Structures are given as structure tokens and as C-alpha cells.
Amino acid sequence: MRLALGMIGGGEGAFIGAVHRMAARLDDRWSLVAGAFSGDPDRSRAFGRSLGLVEDRCYGDWRAMALEEAARSDRIDAVAIVTPNHLHHGPARAFLEAGIAVICDKPLTTGLADALDLAAVAERTATPFVLTHNYSGYPMARQMRAMVAGGEIGTVRIVQAEYAQDWLARPLPGNKQADWRGDPGRAGPGGALGDIATHAYHLATFVVGAPADQISAETSRFVQGRLLDDDVQVRLRWASGARGQLWASQVAVGATNGLRLRVYGETGGLEWFQEEPDLLRYTPIGEPTRLLRRGGPGLTPAAHAATRIPAGHPEGYLEGFAQIYADAADLIAAHRSGSAPPVSTRNLPGMAAGLEGVRFIEAAVRSAAEDGRWTALNEDPL
């Protein structure tokens, strides 16, 4: 009954690979059975063995894994791709071509051409594709989305999104996580842009229910020697008339993982902060603010469906991430059985979110290069 999961990347010392594995385990919907965990075949196999995988599914590289898994009768149901950004496109394409569902870390790719290519392959092969914009797995993120969709704050007017960290406020020589994120060859054209601003942008559009239409961006590199932005300010215009600000920074000393979203509509306002994920402040116009709590009264079915334990027993980052895996299991199981996936899977970020994210990064880079020119998100230079 558990689905079989493979993994590309996420070996020794990787941060996000371990997170994916914990997230996949938590709800007992997945068994990790195969993987190519490192660019070094020996390390890859050794790491797989250390996870308890059977020998012949500890692969030396992702190409071999795609070929061999595709050929097995007990092949994996999905592959999780948790490599640096430049190594998303290749594996994703290979597994999609093999008809194996993909759960891919964000951003989708390092460039729009690759992204469009993946989108075409996914469509042609009709294979499920999930992008781990994990913050949308938080129950209260889904609560916001459902409240906005349900008209509880009226027409959205203002969106304030921010994602502030400080771990890159100083140079971090020798730090593996910092290295690839600061290298345009591996990270793509965005630094903080690709790493965290895309999360904030996705969350904002997830809650608003539509991508933005145009953006105007200012990017900075505050730490000397840095090749990619470490701070980015974006203004957003939605076609609906909503206006937004987005700030993402990795040099904001004192911030840790400060993803915050505030959405204000004609008749209500919502405020959420990722570091207190179980709480949502909701103000109906002219009334006192309500503290909505995960697991508590006043929640939508979407929020209840994404919750495991009672209010006051805090769920956190891993539970939000696990929700993506739980929903992905529903989606992929339904796909295999040919049945309709449950409605909750509509909250899953997929290829469309991936394309929007890459467009956001590229438009931000172009806008910043042109002194903040308003740039349409579908103004693809390709």
C-alpha cells in the first residue's frame, strides 16, 4: 500500500534530501527503495546502503537509475529530485520520459527553455509532476487560500510577501549549501531570487489564486564577491488590480526563515508567519482580529485535511513538507489506478507553478537590469 520512492541527490551532508526523506516517511505513504544520491557513483551507492536500500537499487548515477527502474516490474512510483537547480532538468526529463512521476525541488529549472521543455514532456507523457513549494503544504496556507477563494476577505487589494534569512550575511567559504547557491552555473540566474523569493512568490499566488501579471524588481549583492543577488525587492501587479510587495533577503541579520504573507481584501485581512505556522490572524472588517489555530475552530476543510494532531500541539516545517508528499501519494496513486484524484490534490504545486516560478525569476532579473522596468511575467524572451 505504500508507494515506492526513488531519490536523485540528497547524499551525505545535503540538507533538503534529508528533509524529503523525513517528509516522505512521516505519513507512511512512501517507502524509499532506490536512489542515486551523489555525483560520485561510489559515494552514491554507499549512501544508499547506509539508508538500508537493497544493493541493486543503489545507483551510481541518475541516468542508469532512470533506465533500470523503468525496466523493473516493481519500479518506483515516483522519483524525488533534490539536486542543485541545474540538475533538475536532466533527471526530471529522463524519469518523465520513463513514465515515472516526478517530485522535484524548486525552482523548476535554471532557465525558461528547460522549463518549457519539461512542461512539454510532462504533458506528452501525461505523467504526474509535483514541485515542492513545501510552504503551501502548511494547513494555514491552505486555510488562507480557501478563505480567499471563498470570498471571506472580498476582492484582494494588497499582498505583502517577504522571506528574510540571515545565513548568508557573511561570506561562508567552504559551506556546501552556500557554494552552489552562489554559483550561477548551478543555481541559475537568481540567488535569493531562486532560493527563497520563488517560495514567497508561489505562496502569494497560491493564496491569491492567480499569478501576478507584471513585476518591477531591484536586486542587490551586499556581500562582497557574491555573483548572485542576496537581497531582492519586487513590486507586483495582478491583472485583477491587486498590488503587492515582495522582499526576499539572505542578509537580514536576525531573521532566520522569515517567510511572511499578508493579504488584505475589501472586507478582511489575513496575516501569517511561517515561524508560527499554526496561527493565522484573520480580521473581518470592523471586527476584532481572530486567532485561527491549526486544528481549532473556524477552519476550512482544506486546513483540516492537512492536519495531523490537535491544536496546541505544534506542527512544523516537516509536517508541512510531509503534506506535499501525502498529497503527491494521493495524486500518483489515483493516476496509477486511473481514478480521479481527491480534491485536496488541487493544492499541489506542479508544472504550472514551476513555469511561473522560472518566469518570475527571469522577469525579476530583466527588470532589475533595466532599473526596475515593469516587466510582464509572460514576456518571455524566447
Place this chain on the structure above:
Amino acid sequence: MRLALGMIGGGEGAFIGAVHRMAARLDDRWSLVAGAFSGDPDRSRAFGRSLGLVEDRCYGDWRAMALEEAARSDRIDAVAIVTPNHLHHGPARAFLEAGIAVICDKPLTTGLADALDLAAVAERTATPFVLTHNYSGYPMARQMRAMVAGGEIGTVRIVQAEYAQDWLARPLPGNKQADWRGDPGRAGPGGALGDIATHAYHLATFVVGAPADQISAETSRFVQGRLLDDDVQVRLRWASGARGQLWASQVAVGATNGLRLRVYGETGGLEWFQEEPDLLRYTPIGEPTRLLRRGGPGLTPAAHAATRIPAGHPEGYLEGFAQIYADAADLIAAHRSGSAPPVSTRNLPGMAAGLEGVRFIEAAVRSAAEDGRWTALNEDPL
């Protein structure tokens, strides 16, 4: 490399059983392979099958399971006992006698005689025993303990512990969780006392580093028809001269799972709230308060050892619970191999904590019956 886990209780609709299973899975140290999940043999087996257990390890009752597992060469490494309180002693005794380690929910037993009996069996059989006072698995709880032990707040003067909930503020006819907790035959002599005050008491003594010496208690039953206390106020005296207050309530409307501990010493103070578990407020005398964060600067090795993901990526209740399982795995694996367990396992609550908890409940009941008489915690009536 994973240890094999069995479970007693925790079937359909149980709250804490599901929590134990998630906690056991999270760090990939355990595989659930056997269980007797219900008092009804058919239900028990059906539930085991629904979890994917092999047929012959879906047991109809715990007695059979103890016997049969004991006889297997691939027997479980530990059994998790997640039944109502009155069903802790029997299974725990049976598995200890079989030399199988026990991970038991709290409170240890419904009475001191049973508790002392279990303690004797555990000692005689030299079998590991872990009590899931899960809140002590939070990294910041361990941080507090390590700071107090390290003298960072000087001699402890004052302890303020509280645990406030509101889910029992109204009668809950037909609620399975409420039913057994309100039934002296299944819960034992304490209502809120056994269910939550013991957690607060354990946490306080865990951080202070010593059990209290005497207590004075006042208990109330606010909801009509209730047979056990739903609110309890306790004063505590430590032999060291420290003084404490403990309040536990299940009728405090607006509280969800408000376990809070504040400890003040001669040269510093600590404040922690379970609903924001990653934060600890630390004030060195005469200096500004510091916000210590899980995963952030200023932490002890004990806190770092209990953390999975970086600061700002909230860990929660399940991660704290999982820490108990991770440490239990270390303890039990070391026991099996005859090696010394890692130092982190000294943070694990075990039989001593269980005895202290039962003594606390019984002394509180006696004190309350005598108008708050100061009652020694070792003044056993047996």
C-alpha cells in the same frame, strides 16, 4: 539497522497511538512490525493489517503477543504501550518479563503498588524501560536542563509550571478520549492530574534536575458529573529550597495545549512555552533577555543533538516525540550490544520518572483530600 517495534493499543481512532507511530517513523530508527491494537481481537488484527503488518504479527491480544514475540528469533526490540492508564501495568510487566524493552505512555500506572512492581521487574530483568514524557524531547527543554545543570542561572529559586487546556470545559458525551480519561477505573485517581499535570511536573523536575520534596494541592471538578479533577493547583517545595507552583487545567477556555515552564535562579531566568517550542527566553541577571532559538547560536550540545533542521524551520510536537524514540533506539541498541549508551540517553525519562509521577499523583490526591496539607512525595501509604 532499524529496530523492530511492536505496539499495544493505538487502534482505530486512538490519538496517541498514531502519534507514537509517526514519532517512531520520523528518524527512521524503527520499523513497526507487530501489534495488538485493540481489546477486540478482530479489530486488532484488522488494524494491524491496515498498517501493512504481516499476518502472523497482527495479534488478537497483548498476552498472546508477549508470548509469541518472546519466542521468535526476529522478535521485536521494543514494545510501545499506548493504552489507557489501567492497561499499562499488565503489558509492561509481561514484556519486561520477556526481556523485551518497553516504551510506555504516561502515567506509569494507576497506582503506586503497580508502579513499584514494575520497577522491581525492570530492575530484576535489567530490561530498558522508557516513559514517553515527550515534552522532555524538545530541544529547548533539554537546553533548559543543560543550562540549569551548567549553573547558567545559579541556584534555582522559583519554578512556575503550568499546563492549560480547554477541551474538557464542557461535557463531551461519546468522546472516546474524554471517556476513559474521566473514568477512575481506567484513568486512575487523577484526571487532569494524571493526564497533564504529570507532564508539567516531569518537565519541571527534568529541568531543575531533582524531584520535589513536598507538595500541597487543591483539586477541582468544575464540570458537573465529572468524577475526576479537571483543574489542579499544586505548590512544590524542593529540598534545595526552591519553591514552585504548578497549575494544570482542562477547562481553561482559550487554552489549547499550554504547557509553560519558567525557572528563575539567583543569576538568571528561563521561560519556555510549548506552543512556541523552538524559542527559549533566557535572561542573565542585569542583562537584556536573549531569544534562544532551536538550531541557532548559544545552544548546548544537548539541544543541538535533538534538532533536525535549521533555525526558523519550526520543529513541533511530533519532532519532540520522535526524539524520545530516537534516544530510545540508541539506548536499546546499546543494551543489545552490551555497549554504553550515548550520553544523550541520560535525558530519557524512564522508570524513575514513572515512579515519581505516580507518587506525585497520589500525594496530590491525598493533599487535596486534606485541605492542602503539605505531603512528602516519598510518604508512600503502602
Place this chain on the structure above:
Amino acid sequence: MRLALGMIGGGEGAFIGAVHRMAARLDDRWSLVAGAFSGDPDRSRAFGRSLGLVEDRCYGDWRAMALEEAARSDRIDAVAIVTPNHLHHGPARAFLEAGIAVICDKPLTTGLADALDLAAVAERTATPFVLTHNYSGYPMARQMRAMVAGGEIGTVRIVQAEYAQDWLARPLPGNKQADWRGDPGRAGPGGALGDIATHAYHLATFVVGAPADQISAETSRFVQGRLLDDDVQVRLRWASGARGQLWASQVAVGATNGLRLRVYGETGGLEWFQEEPDLLRYTPIGEPTRLLRRGGPGLTPAAHAATRIPAGHPEGYLEGFAQIYADAADLIAAHRSGSAPPVSTRNLPGMAAGLEGVRFIEAAVRSAAEDGRWTALNEDPL
């Protein structure tokens, strides 16, 4: 149109005298016109001059001031007594006898005999008497009281009151404020008890709407050489069946002026913290918590009447204190004109609150001396 105020005490370096003067000025209802500010006649007069008082109303001592003011046609409308506790009774008696209204700092007196004497004099002379339990002047304290009286949380079950400070966590040799508070001859029998626990007790009874019936107390002196308690734990029983805990400490390192009140009833709960005085958390049973804000929606007339500026523009300690002076002006002006005082003056703490406070202190001292014996608050030893 402004009332004329005199002051006893509050000279150079005094804390609370300056507070009273700011509070009296804020709403422009009072002019300070006379005073005896110090036990040293020269200092007293010099200080009066420094405040701009006319020469002949800068008195050398309070006895002279009472006599001379009583004889003036433009005599003061009220006298503020802001001396250490042992110097409340004498001046209060003298001015009451002169028919001059008294605004007195708390606790009323250092002993019950003096308190009863004052009560008798006030009654005989029918002269207004106000006790500056200033925290009851906060709009949200009045909001709580009005909500409880209006049944919005149902029958009160549990009261949790606390008042934690840390400024006495170390000996403070030579500190004028600490000196008299630690001297039984000037402070009376209570240390933290008289200084802050009485505030917490008053606030609790102000909100509940009734004094407690019995208390059980434990007092501690943590700092070596201290003659009076610096930490006190009290349990409270109301005749209505409500139960409470009160903790007051002046050695809780990290606390500043942590007066907190939580009141839980059958159908709702209230939580308020003096350091964020504009906010009140209100939870109707089974619904999300509401954040009520001073000046915002959902407030009672009593709260609106005590507010000056819009929500979000924080009012603080001085504004709460000023409210006592504003209401006292209403009360005293009505008394002078023989008209009925406005309903808001019913919120003013007066002689009854003063007696209850002294009874609370004395009962706590007795109870603590007898190991926490439950002691009736009207069990006067006189």
C-alpha cells in the same frame, strides 16, 4: 474648572510621586497647588518651589499642611498621599478629618487596626477616598470587569493572577526604593506581598467582582538578609466556587513588571498582560480567540470611557494611572456639588478595596506562618 490637588510625599528622587503628578496632569482635571514633599521641612519647601508652587503652600510637614489648607477658602480639593506605607494612616486621617478628599497610594496601611480606623473616619466624615490601585484604570482591565459582570464568560471558575518583577533579585544597598520596601517598620508585614501582590489581588477581585473568601499562602525570602518576603504564592477560594492562584515575585530574573491576569469561566476565557495593556485575548467557548484592542471594535462602554486615543496608538501605565485621577476628579467634583457621580466612578478603588488589601496581606502572613493553612479573609485577629 480644574480641581486643586495637594501632595504628601513624592519629593526629590521619589518614583511614585512623579507618577502621580504626571497622571494628575494628563487629563487636565487637576492643578497641583500645595504639598509637603519630604520629612525634612527645608527640602519639602524647596521641592515645592521647584514645582512652581506658591511659597505659602510649600509646607514643611503634612500636619501643618492639613491644618492650614483646611483653613483656606481656596483649599485643595484633594490630597495625594504618596509616602511609604507607614505614612499613609496619619496624613489620610488628618485630611479626612478636615473634610478633604484623599487619594492614597496602596496598601492602605501597614496594619488592619489603622485601616479600620481610617474606614471609620472616612465614613463619619463622608469624605471621598480613592486608593490608587492604578492597574484597574487600564481600559482593558475595565473591559474584563464589564465582560465578567455582563456574563460573557459565564460563571467564573478559575483565576490565575501573577505579578513578577526582578529588580530585587539582588541586594540593592543604598537604593531608596528598595530600602523602605524591605523595612518592616515602613513597609508593614509584607514585602512583595504589600508592594505588588496586593495589586494582583485587587485586579483579580476587581475583575471577578468579589473579594476572595479564603487564602492559603507560602512566602519566601530568597535574598539573604532580607526581612520581608520577596516571593509569594497564594491559593484563593471564592465563595462562588471559583478557585485561583496568585504568584508575586520580585526576584524572577527577566521579569520587569509582569502583572498578568487570566480568568476562565464556563463559557469563555480572558487573558491580559500589563506589559501589553491595550490587548485582551477573549475566547468564547468553541470559537477562535479574539484579540480585543483598546479603542477597537467589540468593547464595552466602560473601556471606551477610559480611552483617549485610537487603537494602535499605545496607551500605557501613565494613562491607566491618569484614569484613576480623572475618575477621582469626577467623584470629588460630584461630591462637592452634591450630585451623583458618573457611573464610571464605580470602577474606582476606594476604602473597601483598601481594607480588602490589608486583610489579604495579613491573612497571607498568618497563613504562611502556619504552613499554608486556609485562612478566611475576614478572620481578623483584632
Place this chain on the structure above:
Amino acid sequence: MRLALGMIGGGEGAFIGAVHRMAARLDDRWSLVAGAFSGDPDRSRAFGRSLGLVEDRCYGDWRAMALEEAARSDRIDAVAIVTPNHLHHGPARAFLEAGIAVICDKPLTTGLADALDLAAVAERTATPFVLTHNYSGYPMARQMRAMVAGGEIGTVRIVQAEYAQDWLARPLPGNKQADWRGDPGRAGPGGALGDIATHAYHLATFVVGAPADQISAETSRFVQGRLLDDDVQVRLRWASGARGQLWASQVAVGATNGLRLRVYGETGGLEWFQEEPDLLRYTPIGEPTRLLRRGGPGLTPAAHAATRIPAGHPEGYLEGFAQIYADAADLIAAHRSGSAPPVSTRNLPGMAAGLEGVRFIEAAVRSAAEDGRWTALNEDPL
């Protein structure tokens, strides 16, 4: 020893006039002795009488007041101008010409020409001029400024300023405060821009220690029929290389008076929120966040000088406003006596801040009209 204050505007029903009067009273440095409180001479005089002013200083209009006060030997030391924006220039000019110091509400004027004119008059007459950017009177605002100036966070990189309210989220027909603020003839070219964004801009520059160099703005009118902006987003560039975002909104449902400033430098970060004005979060890079409290340890002399009561006894909006008046008293008294004003008066916003504010408004309006073009703040179109 008190200085004599006159007032222009602030009659019946005015919000800010009453605030100025409370602020002026609090520290006992001022006596209100004269005023022209309304455009209607009879109302003006009646209101003056209701405040207890002597008959011949209750003026029918500000022109008469300027002439007559200038002619008196006991003329006022300063005039407070608390009229709608379009009525700042005329009175300010008249009193400056009379050599009477001016304490003027913000923004300075409704256009740059008037602002430059006032600046010239103030310079020619060498008369003190204070602009009530009251939020810079908060002790913790001054703490931030002193810390930045003292290098405690290193070179400033990022400034995040915001000021969110919701009182204009709906049309407010007949609301006097809303009416003039929404009328370009009285408010000038900015709605939220002039009313609150200027406060946020001033606070940011006050803390950074320099005005911005260029801005790029987007303004919105969300409420139908509104003639002026009710939401504004601004990006800021400082010549130093610092980058900032500023958001001001009067339609953010759930916000009350949410002025927030966050400043991040190379070696530290600061976060402050006006609704909790006594707290400042300070993070030295690589260390735990400190909670600095007004009146507590770790503060600069500038913060101590602006504080009245101990930590934990909250000061609020009126105290911050009062600080402007207290400092203005120092400045004006020094001016009269020909002595050097105390160093604390350097924190007072004056004519330079007024000019910067008007330039900010005008540049924002121009930038917004040109789709967010980066606009220099000294790019005056005059």
C-alpha cells in the same frame, strides 16, 4: 519656569490637537495660554474658554493671534500648529515672522514652494521650528538611531519601513478626519503618502542618519471615489548603497497603527514595532537576538533621556509625543537664553525634516505618475 504655548487649530472634535495638549502637559514644561482653535471665530473663542484660557487670549483667527501675541510682553514662547496640511504654511510663516517659535504638525506644507519659503523665513528670523514627527520621540526610536550612529550594526544595507492602518478601508462619509485627509485642496498631493508614509520615511531616515537619494513609487486608490492614494509602495536608494522598501496603507484590514521599522547592517539587525514601542529586537550577527526594553539594561543615553518610568511600566504614544514637546522646551528655552541647547535636542525633527518630507511626497507622486521611475529626492521641479 513653564513655557507659554499657543495653539492654532485643534478645536472641538479634532484628534491631533488634543494629543498635542496632552503631550505638552505631561512633562509640565508648557502652559497652554492662547489659541485660535477653529476657522469659526465664535467656536474658536468658546473652545479656548472651555480650556480655561483667559478671555483676551481666546483668538478668533490665527492672523489676529499672531499680531496680538507678538505685541504682548508675556507673549507665547511657541505656537503649536495642528491644522490640516493646507493651513500649516500661513500660520507658521506669520509666527516665524513674529519671532515666535513654531511646533508644527507634519507634513510641513502641501507643496515644495511653500516649504522652501518657510525654510527661508525660519532661517532669516533665526527662530526655532519643530516638526512633530512624534514617532522619533519614542525612546527606542532614539535607541535605534544611536545604535546605528554608534556602528553597532555596521554599515546599513537594508531598510524595511511600513505603516499600515485600516481605518480608511471603507468610505467614511461625514468623518471629519477622513474628509480633509482625502481632499487634495486640504491634504495636498498625498493621501496615505502625506498622512503616514511621511512618518515612516522620516523614521527610516532618522534611524539611518541620512535622507534617501532616490525613490521609485507605486500608489493606489483602492476605495472607489477616493481622490488621493490610500496605499503606497516605495523603493528607496541611499547614496551609501543602502536599499529600502516602504509600504504605507490605510486600507490594510486588521492593521491599526502598524508603523514598523527594520534595519539590517553588516554586523547586526534591529526590529521595532510602534504598537509595542518599549521593545527593540537587536541581533548582533551570529548571536542570539536581544530584547532591549525601554528603561532596561543595554540602552544608550539617548534612550534613557527620553524615558520617564521603569521598564515594564509601558510608555506609549502620548509619552513619545510628549518627548517632542519636552525637547522643544529645551530647544526654545536655550534659544531664548542664548545658550547652547542640550545634545538631546539634536534628535528633534525640524525644518530640514520638513523639507525632506515634502520632497518625498512630491517625488513619490511624480514617480508613481511615471510608472515608478527612479526619481531623485532633490530633483525639484521648481
